[in-house]
Amino acid sequence: MIEGLRRIELVRHEDERGWFTELARASALPKPFRQANLSYSRKGVIRGLHFHERGQDDVFVCLAGTVRVVVLDRSSGETFTEDIGDDNPVAVYVPGIHAHGYEALTDALFTYLVTEEYDPSAPDEHGIPWDDARVRHLWSTSSPILSTRDASS
Numbered sequence: 001m002i003e004g005l006r007r008i009e010l011v012r013h014e015d016e017r018g019w020f021t022e023l024a025r026a027s028a029l030p031k032p033f034r035q036a037n038l039s040y041s042r043k044g045v046i047r048g049l050h051f052h053e054r055g056q057d058d059v060f061v062c063l064a065g066t067v068r069v070v071v072l073d074r075s076s077g078e079t080f081t082e083d084i085g086d087d088n089p090v091a092v093y094v095p096g097i098h099a100h101g102y103e104a105l106t107d108a109l110f111t112y113l114v115t116e117e118y119d120p121s122a123p124d125e126h127g128i129p130w131d132d133a134r135v136r137h138l139w140s141t142s143s144p145i146l147s148t149r150d151a152s153s
Helices: none
Strands: 006-009 013-015 018-020 035-041 046-051 058-064 066-072 079-085 090-094 099-104 108-114
Touching: 046 066, 058 066, 058 079, 058 099, 066 090, 066 108, 079 090, 099 108
Parallel strands: none
Antiparallel strands: 006 090, 013 018, 035 108, 046 099, 058 090, 058 108, 066 079, 066 099
16 A cells, blocks of 8 residues: 555444444544545546645545545555545545545545645645546546646646
């Protein structure tokens, strides 16, 4: 497994009302998170691949729907991928030095807890193309919906 990457099982406590789960426990993470982000993506969207040079790590959780998480160790070329969400309630802790992103396999509500606050005056976000030879075979689509920034990475 890629160094520093963690797969965190999310335990669902279910009853007739529905279910409850903890998304993250700061004491169980290598670094505490400082900001929570929420995104909604339509099926076919790929967000990433992004990485952070100054040490921002992410905890990925799919709240509704299903996404495919893809992580690339930029040094070794090792990859990690897992479909998480409705049928696989798992969180993934990603050290930000590794390139990371996700594909919405269905319409999806997604949160990522990050260990650094975003600074618009000095953003620590860098990109690798979604179709880089090391990862392009990991996505389910060859014609994703991309942001302008991700399309130009």
